[in-house]
Structure formats: C-alpha cells, structure tokens
Amino acid sequence: MTKVLITGFDPFGGEAINPAFEAVKKIPETIAGATIVKVEVPTVFGAAIDTVVAAMTEHNPDIVICVGQAGGRFEMTPERVAINVDDARIADNKGNQPLNVPVYADGAAAYFSNLPVKAMVEAMKAAGVPAALSNTAGTFVCNHIMYGVLYHINTNPAFAHMKGGFIHVPFLPEQVLTKPNTPSLSLEQMATALTAAVEAAVENTEDINVVAGQTH
Amino acid sequence: MTKVLITGFDPFGGEAINPAFEAVKKIPETIAGATIVKVEVPTVFGAAIDTVVAAMTEHNPDIVICVGQAGGRFEMTPERVAINVDDARIADNKGNQPLNVPVYADGAAAYFSNLPVKAMVEAMKAAGVPAALSNTAGTFVCNHIMYGVLYHINTNPAFAHMKGGFIHVPFLPEQVLTKPNTPSLSLEQMATALTAAVEAAVENTEDINVVAGQTH
Amino acid sequence: MTKVLITGFDPFGGEAINPAFEAVKKIPETIAGATIVKVEVPTVFGAAIDTVVAAMTEHNPDIVICVGQAGGRFEMTPERVAINVDDARIADNKGNQPLNVPVYADGAAAYFSNLPVKAMVEAMKAAGVPAALSNTAGTFVCNHIMYGVLYHINTNPAFAHMKGGFIHVPFLPEQVLTKPNTPSLSLEQMATALTAAVEAAVENTEDINVVAGQTH
Amino acid sequence: MTKVLITGFDPFGGEAINPAFEAVKKIPETIAGATIVKVEVPTVFGAAIDTVVAAMTEHNPDIVICVGQAGGRFEMTPERVAINVDDARIADNKGNQPLNVPVYADGAAAYFSNLPVKAMVEAMKAAGVPAALSNTAGTFVCNHIMYGVLYHINTNPAFAHMKGGFIHVPFLPEQVLTKPNTPSLSLEQMATALTAAVEAAVENTEDINVVAGQTH
Numbered sequence: 121m122t123k124v125l126i127t128g129f130d131p132f133g134g135e136a137i138n139p140a141f142e143a144v145k146k147i148p149e150t151i152a153g154a155t156i157v158k159v160e161v162p163t164v165f166g167a168a169i170d171t172v173v174a175a176m177t178e179h180n181p182d183i184v185i186c187v188g189q190a191g192g193r194f195e196m197t198p199e200r201v202a203i204n205v206d207d208a209r210i211a212d213n214k215g216n217q218p219l220n221v222p223v224y225a226d227g228a229a230a231y232f233s234n235l236p237v238k239a240m241v242e243a244m245k246a247a248g249v250p251a252a253l254s255n256t257a258g259t260f261v262c263n264h265i266m267y268g269v270l271y272h273i274n275t276n277p278a279f280a281h282m283k284g285g286f287i288h289v290p291f292l293p294e295q296v297l298t299k300p301n302t303p304s305l306s307l308e309q310m311a312t313a314l315t316a317a318v319e320a321a322v323e324n325t326e327d328i329n330v331v332a333g334q335t336h
Numbered sequence: 337m338t339k340v341l342i343t344g345f346d347p348f349g350g351e352a353i354n355p356a357f358e359a360v361k362k363i364p365e366t367i368a369g370a371t372i373v374k375v376e377v378p379t380v381f382g383a384a385i386d387t388v389v390a391a392m393t394e395h396n397p398d399i400v401i402c403v404g405q406a407g408g409r410f411e412m413t414p415e416r417v418a419i420n421v422d423d424a425r426i427a428d429n430k431g432n433q434p435l436n437v438p439v440y441a442d443g444a445a446a447y448f449s450n451l452p453v454k455a456m457v458e459a460m461k462a463a464g465v466p467a468a469l470s471n472t473a474g475t476f477v478c479n480h481i482m483y484g485v486l487y488h489i490n491t492n493p494a495f496a497h498m499k500g501g502f503i504h505v506p507f508l509p510e511q512v513l514t515k516p517n518t519p520s521l522s523l524e525q526m527a528t529a530l531t532a533a534v535e536a537a538v539e540n541t542e543d544i545n546v547v548a549g550q551t552h
Numbered sequence: 553m554t555k556v557l558i559t560g561f562d563p564f565g566g567e568a569i570n571p572a573f574e575a576v577k578k579i580p581e582t583i584a585g586a587t588i589v590k591v592e593v594p595t596v597f598g599a600a601i602d603t604v605v606a607a608m609t610e611h612n613p614d615i616v617i618c619v620g621q622a623g624g625r626f627e628m629t630p631e632r633v634a635i636n637v638d639d640a641r642i643a644d645n646k647g648n649q650p651l652n653v654p655v656y657a658d659g660a661a662a663y664f665s666n667l668p669v670k671a672m673v674e675a676m677k678a679a680g681v682p683a684a685l686s687n688t689a690g691t692f693v694c695n696h697i698m699y700g701v702l703y704h705i706n707t708n709p710a711f712a713h714m715k716g717g718f719i720h721v722p723f724l725p726e727q728v729l730t731k732p733n734t735p736s737l738s739l740e741q742m743a744t745a746l747t748a749a750v751e752a753a754v755e756n757t758e759d760i761n762v763v764a765g766q767t768h
Numbered sequence: 769m770t771k772v773l774i775t776g777f778d779p780f781g782g783e784a785i786n787p788a789f790e791a792v793k794k795i796p797e798t799i800a801g802a803t804i805v806k807v808e809v810p811t812v813f814g815a816a817i818d819t820v821v822a823a824m825t826e827h828n829p830d831i832v833i834c835v836g837q838a839g840g841r842f843e844m845t846p847e848r849v850a851i852n853v854d855d856a857r858i859a860d861n862k863g864n865q866p867l868n869v870p871v872y873a874d875g876a877a878a879y880f881s882n883l884p885v886k887a888m889v890e891a892m893k894a895a896g897v898p899a900a901l902s903n904t905a906g907t908f909v910c911n912h913i914m915y916g917v918l919y920h921i922n923t924n925p926a927f928a929h930m931k932g933g934f935i936h937v938p939f940l941p942e943q944v945l946t947k948p949n950t951p952s953l954s955l956e957q958m959a960t961a962l963t964a965a966v967e968a969a970v971e972n973t974e975d976i977n978v979v980a981g982q983t984h
Contacts, residue, residue, distance in 0.1 A: 254904075478767070
C-alpha cells in the first residue's frame with residue numbers, strides 16, 4: 121500500500137499562522153488508496169531536515185511532499201528544483217541566518233524533484249485551484265528542506281525508492297486583511313489542491329509532458 | 337421591514353461567467369431581518385440602468401446595491417463615488433462603446449454613495465474576506481449603473497429615501513486558471529463578504545469614521 | 553502669450569525627495585511658445601490650495617497643472633476628475649489627517665479636469681514614456697489640490713478662463729532601490745513626459761476622442 | 769589585461785527589439801581597465817550556446833556575461849544559478865520548443881555562477897538602478913545559454929580560468945507603452961547598470977557576503 125509523508129512548516133517571519141501545515145491538516149487520511157502521514161516541521165535550518173528525515177526513517181513512505189508558505193505568490197506552486205545553498209533574507213525561528221553556504225558540502229549543485237510536478241499542477245487546476253510550476257524554491261528553509269529530502273533520497277540507499285518534492289502555498293485570506301493588493305487562497309482551496317496533487321503524485325509514475333516552463 | 341435590492345451583471349469582455357451575479361445568487365434571502373431581492377442586469381449601457389430602475393420602481397427597496405466584476409483587483413471593493421462619464425475601453429454586450437459622454441447630461445459631475453461604505457469594508461474584513469474602499473468604479477457599465485442609481489435617487493422624489501451604491505468583486509478562481517499571476521476570490525468568499533456588507537448596510541444608518549482613504 | 557503654471561509637492565510619507573517638483577524643475581522655461589511658471593507647494597491640506605491659488609492670482613496663467621507623487625504606479629497619469637472629499641490615509645506634513653470631510657462644503661461633488669487629458673497621455677507616450685489616464689487622484693493632498701484648483705476656476709470669475717488639472721508621477725529609481733518589485737521612472741523620463749504633456753495642453757483646445765477608459 | 773565577453777540576445781516572443789543587446793551596445797569599450805568584447809547571440813536553443821562558445825574560443829576572455837530580456841521584471845537581475853533543463857513555454861526563433869529535456873545529458877543538475885553576483889547587484893544599486901539577485905533564469909534560452917557557458921567552463925580545461933554568468937534586464941519603456949502596469953527601465957539605466965556590474969565583476973575576485981536571498 122502506498123504511503124505518502126506530507127509535512128508543513130510552523131509560522132515564521134512574524135506571521136501568526138503558517139497556511140502550510142493548516143492546509144496539510146485538512147487533507148484526508150487516505151487519498152487514492154494511499155495512506156497519508158502528516159508531520160509538522162520547524163522553520164529552522166538543520167532541524168527542518170532532521171525532522172523530515174526522522175519521519176522518512178520511521179514511516180518509510182513512497183512519496184515525500186513538503187509544504188511551505190510563499191507569501192505574495194498567486195498560485196499553488198510545486199517546485200521543480202532545489203539548489204545547494206542556504207542564503208537567508210531573514211532569520212529562521214531559532215535566529216539562524218546563514219549567508220551563501222551549501223546545504224550539504226558534498227551535495228550536488230541541485231536536485232530536481234522526481235515527483236510528477238507538471239501532472240500535479242494540472243491536477244490542481246483541474247480541481248479549480250490556480251496552480252503553476254515554479255523554478256525556484258528560494259534560498260530559505262523551504263529550499264533547504266526540499267534539498268535535504270532529495271539529498272537523502274539520492275545518497276541514502278534506504279531512501280532510494282522514494283519520490284520527493286515541495287509545494288509552495290500563498291497566504292491565507294486572514295493573513296492579507298491588512299496587506300493591500302496581496303493575493304491569497306482559502307484553506308479549502310489549498311486542501312483541495314493538495315489533495316489533487318497527492319492523488320496525481322500517487323497515480324503518475326512518470327510526469328506528463330505539457331508546456332509549463334517559464335521564459336525567465 | 338427593510339428591503340434590499342441587489343443586482344449582478346451578466347458576463348462580458350470574453351468571460352464565460354460573471355462572478356457578480358453568481359455571488360449574488362448565493363447570498364441568503366433574508367439578511368439581518370431584511371428581505372433580499374436579486375436581479376440580474378445586462379452589461380449594456382442604458383439597459384443596465386433601465387433594468388435596475390424598473391426593479392427599484394417595482395420593489396421599492398430601502399437599499400440598492402449593484403455588484404460587478406473588476407478582474408485584476410485583489411479585494412472586495414465597495415465604491416465611494418460614481419462619475420458622470422461613459423468612456424468605454426471595450427464594447428458592451430450590445431456593441432456600444434461610448435467615448436467620453438455624460439451618463440446624464442443634466443446630472444451632477446459625480447454622486448457619492450450614501451451607503452456606509454467604510455462600515456461595509458470593515459464588515460467584510462471581519463468576515464475574513466479581503467476588502468478595501470475604492471475611489472473609482474472605472475468608466476464602463478459598472479460606473480454607469482452606479483451613477484444611474486444615484487442619479488435617480490437624487491432626482492426622483494419616489495426614490496429619495498433609498499440608499500445606493502456599488503461593490504466590485506475580483507475574478508473567480510476558475511477565471512484565472514489560464515491567467516498567470518492574477519488574483520481571485522472564491523464564490524464562497526464573495527457570498528460571505530456580500531452578506532456581511534448587506535448586513536452592515538442594513539445596520540449602519542451612518543458610516544463609521546475609520547481610516548480608509550488612499551494617497552492616490 | 554500663453555502662460556502655464558505648474559506646481560510640484562514637497563516630500564511626504566517618509567520619502568526624502570518628491571519626484572514631482574524635481575521633475576517640474578527640469579522642464580524648460582518655455583514650451584510650445586508658452587511661458588512656464590514653476591511653484592513648489594507644501595503637502596499640507598489647506599496650505600497646498602492657498603499656495604497654488606496665490607500663484608494663480610499673481611501670475612494669471614492660462615493653464616494650471618499640479619504634479620504629485622503616486623508611489624507604486626507604473627505610468628505618468630493625468631487625472632480625469634477630482635472629488636469633494638479629504639480622507640487621509642496618513643498625516644500630511646503638518647500632522648493633519650482629515651477623515652471623510654469635504655474639501656469645500658459648497659463645492660460640487662466633483663470637477664472634471666478641463667485639460668485635454670487624453671491628448672496629454674498620447675503626447676507622453678509619443679515621447680516614449682509610459683502614460684495612462686487615471687480616474688482617481690486618491691483622497692489625500694493630491695486630490696485636494698486638484699479639487700481646489702478646479703473649484704476656484706469654476707467659482708471665481710477671475711479664474712474662469714483657466715484650464716486646470718493634475719498629473720501623478722511614479723517613484724524615482726533612487727526611491728525604489730530598497731523597495732522590491734516597485735516600478736519607477738527616471739527623472740529624465742518624467743521631465744520629457746511633463747514637457748510633452750504641457751505642449752499638448754497648450755496646443756489642444758479640445759481633447760481628442762480616443763479610447764482611454766477603464767472597465768474598473 | 770582583463771577581457772570581458774558580453775553577449776545580448778536578438779528579439780523574440782513577438783517583440784520588435786531586445787533590450788539586452790541594445791543595452792550591451794551602449795556600454796563602454798573599456799571598463800575598469802578591462803577590454804569589452806560584445807557579441808549578439810540568436811534566441812535559438814543550441815545556436816545560442818554555439819555562438820557564445822565560439823566567441824569564448826576566439827577571444828579567450830576572463831569573464832563571460834550573457835544578457836537577456838525578462839519582460840515583466842522590475843529590476844536588473846544577475847542570476848545565481850542555471851539548471852540543466854530546456855522546457856520552453858514558447859517557441860524559439862527557429863521554432864524549437866523543447867519540453868523537459870536536459871541542456872547537456874552529461875551535465876550537472878545545475879551550475880552556480882562563479883561571478884560575484886551580490887557585488888554586482890550592490891554596484892548596480894550604487895549606480896542608482898534598481899537591481900536584485902535572482903534565483904531562477906527560467907527554462908528558456910536564457911537559462912540554456914547560462915547553463916551552456918558554465919558547463920563549458922566547468923568541463924573544458926581551456927575555459928577553466930573563466931568566470932561566467934547571466935544578467936536579466938526588464939522591458940524598455942518603448943516596449944510597455946501598450947502594456948498597462950508593466951515595469952521598465954530606460955536604455956540609459958540598463959547601460960549604466962551593466963557597466964557597474966562589469967566593473968564589479970572585474971574588481972571583485974570573491975563575492976561579498978551581504979543579505980540578498982529570498983524566502984521563496
């Protein structure tokens with residue numbers, strides 16, 4: 121039976137809530153026949169990866185999807201690639217602010233997600249929720265955890281059968297009530313979209329080959 | 337018993353649906369003790385005003401709120417003022433495209449909404465939906481119908497007891513699936529917000545005096 | 553000989569400079585045969601109007617154009633209309649923050665600019681600078697001074713021969729160096745555009761009838 | 769004596785000009801004592817890399833900077849990293865539209881620019897031009913050529929001494945006159961910024977360690 125580990129961050133950057141784990145909590149316990157395991161992770165360099173790797177060890181999932189907030193984005197955005205750099209614009213929840221250092225000194229420059237990211241985008245849109253494929257997860261803890269998951273999948277034989285990736289979610293409406301001209305999606309939309317994305321990840325062993333690139 | 341007439345436009349500008357009347361259809365039949373009368377209006381210069389004035393005559397409402405789509409806006413936006421000009425960027429649904437002509441040659445340069453627009457904004461935000469006070473309804477059929485309603489309230493003694501105004505709504509999610517980086521609100525959010533706005537309009541005989549202006 | 557009075561505001565809202573008067577200072581002393589009189593005005597309710605009306609009395613111009621900053625806008629934007637309300641989102645430079653009060657209790661709800669605003673937009677674009685017609689000057693000191701100029705033109709016979717209006721300018725590049733994703737135009741672009749706009753105002757006794765409206 | 773090879777693309781995507789090579793043409797022939805070699809490259813997969821590699825072979829530069837258009841961006845944006853994927857949203861100038869294929873099958877997942885990208889951003893801002901560090905060059909010909917340059921620097925010993933990277937430029941004002949609410953920078957601003965960036969690249973053997981990351 122397929123098992124999906126899905127994680128969400130705790131609040132950071134002065135926000136009272138993080139839509140990531142709120143949305144994760146709202147998705148079903150079973151999707152497309154797969155068991156869903158939900159884990160909250162700290163927005164802290166190092167500890168974020170430690171937490172998800174511990175859950176990967178404990179639950180031995182087939183699929184690992186981390187979810188994080190991208191305040192200001194309009195759409196649900198699966199990430200195509202994670203890069204080997206921690207370069208924080210703000211401090212994390214423990215006060216760490218690494219500048220331009222590698223996530224893992226012996227890691228590749230980048231790892232591409234081996235999830236069917238285009239199929240996930242299409243599934244979210246088919247569910248009625250705005251979605252797009254992103255080519256940057258930033259250089260903060262979101263990129264960090266995505267890189268960490270893929271580093272361990274690519275370097276630890278015990279994890280070699282796993283697929284891993286990351287989905288960024290916009291702000292919630294309640295977070296933008298005092299932020300003029302800032303987009304949001306509702307918690308229901310996020311949960312609907314995440315459910316559709318998990319279903320696509322479970323059902324597509326290969327990605328689909330649709331147009332989803334960016335000129336820049 | 338208070339009666340509220342609320343109108344929504346039909347689709348225009350190449351869109352298959354107009355969230356305005358879709359949202360209007362979803363609000364309750366009774367709000368804060370007031371009876372709600374819902375009317376769809378055509379996105380056509382002249383006919384739009386004729387339709388709402390006919391409904392004002394037939395139903396004799398205490399409050400008239402017209403609702404229209406403002407694709408690209410982030411928030412629910414009650415309008416402060418309607419100006420005496422039709423200056424269409426695109427043709428209406430009958431092919432009319434008036435350029436820089438007055439709505440009514442004998443009308444005032446503008447009419448301010450006499451609805452409690454700031455209280456309506458606050459009520460929508462309190463209901464969890466992004467909202468802001470707008471100072472322009474544009475120069476198309478939305479401004480046209482708002483101006484028309486206020487012109488008739490200000491010049492026809494039979495309507496002198498009425499309050500009138502306009503609320504712009506953003507795109508729906510389904511409208512932006514192929515429009516990158518475009519904000520939307522869900523139909524549920526729009527209906528929740530319109531309901532809160534109607535309640536505020538029914539319950540506030542005077543507007544509240546909060547900061548809601550714009551520097552430009 | 554035609555005389556043009558053009559004013560620019562001093563800095564406000566925490567900015568070190570105001571591009572409005574910086575740009576005004578850079579335009580020629582004579583444009584299209586017209587003499588240009590330049591006056592700096594304070595970003596203060598009341599005093600702003602007093603200053604420009606004093607200059608109108610002293611110089612007896614044919615054309616009055618006030619220029620102000622609209623930080624966040626992308627284009628040079630002549631304003632179509634000024635509305636009879638002071639409703640400040642922030643305090644002016646003397647600490648005044650009027651909420652929802654009329655500019656003049658005996659004034660019209662609004663005054664349309666009697667400048668050829670569409671011709672001015674086209675002239676600025678022909679000069680290579682992004683420009684658009686705006687339908688709201690906000691509810692702060694910019695709308696206030698525009699309303700004041702038009703109120704006095706419409707009510708004081710000594711000013712009845714004058715044309716008046718307002719042009720908003722974006723931020724300068726130096727103002728957005730620490731504001732991510734914020735548009736700007738260079739001082740040279742602003743001066744080029746203002747010069748073209750003044751020339752259009754001098755040469756067009758009637759406005760042109762092009763498509764320049766907004767759906768909202 | 770230091771030699772800098774700087775390239776710019778020809779027009780694509782329906783635009784009549786490409787600001788990239790227009791701006792490159794305007795920078796001095798000598799900057800900070802370095803000789804500047806300017807080459808126009810076609811917006812064509814494969815041919816773009818062939819052209820720049822031929823110029824690297826012919827001129828043996830110390831520094832290679834490719835410049836391309838990122839219509840819709842607000843700032844001059846040096847790119848941090850190029851990824852090993854061609855995934856075109858539109859066809860290139862020869863009608864090629866590769867979907868999700870590697871740039872080089874034997875290449876790394878990504879290459880980081882070895883130019884002092886943060887120092888280049890700071891230099892452009894010090895010159896008065898909005899600039900920011902970008903973490904995605906997209907998946908079209910811009911990322912393609914940047915990846916190609918870095919692939920050859922990393923795999924061809926004859927190029928091993930070179931530094932390479934990419935700078936995206938926004939639209940020019942003349943390109944946005946019919947695109948509402950779209951940012952631009954003037955050709956003068958672009959040339960000023962590119963000159964400052966080249967100077968920083970020549971003078972900084974190591975990058976500076978300032979905060980320039982993104983949360984997403």
